[in-house]
Amino acid sequence: MAQTLPLNQDITLSVIKTACSSCNLRELCLPYGLNLEELERLDDLVSTRRRIKRGDHLYRAGEPFDAIYAIRSGFFKTDVLLEDGRDQVTGFQMAGELLGLDGICTEHHTCNAIALEDSEICSIPFNRLESLSREIHSLQHHFHKVMSREIVRDHGVMMLLGTMRAEERLAAFLLNLSQRFTARGFSHAEFYLRMTREEIGSYLGLKLETVSRAFSRFQEEGYIAVQQKHIRILDVGGLKALMNHRA
Amino acid sequence: MAQTLPLNQDITLSVIKTACSSCNLRELCLPYGLNLEELERLDDLVSTRRRIKRGDHLYRAGEPFDAIYAIRSGFFKTDVLLEDGRDQVTGFQMAGELLGLDGICTEHHTCNAIALEDSEICSIPFNRLESLSREIHSLQHHFHKVMSREIVRDHGVMMLLGTMRAEERLAAFLLNLSQRFTARGFSHAEFYLRMTREEIGSYLGLKLETVSRAFSRFQEEGYIAVQQKHIRILDVGGLKALMNHRA
């Protein structure tokens, strides 16, 4: 079975026979807005599906780029590494989101993508995506929107890193996760974090101790209940208020 | 003349008759990699050119999006605004760079683009760009690269904001400007900053006083010579070293 094969670079011919046309993520993912016939053409293209085990790399910085990846299930982080050893998590990605867009410009991946839980991805050869999107207007347009959305998301993170204080950053982070879980039909108020305090800190430009203290503060204030990675949001309004007041 | 007309939203029929095919920025800008015939088709599309005076908006957050803009000459900043009044500069753009990519995903601009000096831009209607790039493969591919490059750039800024200390950020900023001026045929060692200390600070997640102090430090160390907005880089190596050492 796919899970037991040596992983990472090996293209494990997958037993998952899901197609875009029957995928329940199609409204979130690349197929958004396509009609049935177009969906089937996209299915042809997205032939390879692969399992990535928790902790394994989907790709590494520097590897040649030739496909983008849609997350079918699971949870990923991406990070960039500086020469001097410093690194930073640039994002957390969940089902229906795309990975690998950063590789287009240099034809090499510029970050690492690592599974934070056992995951399944759909591999989309980029040159074939380009040729199909020359034929299917709505696919082309949606792909542009997805890239643009990534740019806007990054601007949001820049804002967060540049102007917010520690507790605001964490509040923004939790609200963002909550909202994305909601969009996937999960509870908006209760979820498991897939990442460590250190990874959250890296993403938010904070040290893990600061993240931990902020969680404790939120709990004291009654905004959330934390038990390790299990989070329950008790007072969305409280978290939001925390972000908007220029304290 | 175009300069004296009321600005901003008015589409000032331009006297600039430059076409992509004769533009000396074509190797940096969208036309990169196109052959002559393709260039001419792009010319048709990029019909409107406009002057934007220093301090004026090219577009504002919230306005409907229908075109992207290539900077023909001049210098811009983009910034995003939070409800509570905080804002952050998300980038500085110079000749040959594109503005407006953030607007694709929502069909509304998500940031403000403001000229930092009198500038000229080429307006590229987005739906026509999409249809032309369905016909011209290399245009399509290059456009994807440009969007991807923007994502990678943003990751770099996230890195900077998340892991670097004040002086490292400023060093990185100066080196980046220097490198972009070089790519445009200007001196890598001597240039005028178009933005204030406050705008630099906003971009780098620092207060203007901190930026100013860092400039003074760099001068004391002999890395640069600063006089107001005029910068001379005296020791590139020194600046680079400053960035790489986990001090």
Add this chain to the structure above:
DNA sequence: TTGTTGGATTGATCCAAGTCAACCGTGAAA
């Protein structure tokens, strides 16, 4: 020539977050 104004510099002080360190809890391995 003299204000005036906006940006830049510099100094003194403060505080949010980093650092260092001890300790706890949970789950896996022995």
Add this chain to the structure above:
DNA sequence: TTTCACGGTTGACTTGGATCAATCCAACAA
């Protein structure tokens, strides 16, 4: 069952950059 390891929490202390404030400087208008 104990041990170990890793992630998380908490406390004490330090510090880099923010804040507050004075002053400087260049460009421009009166």
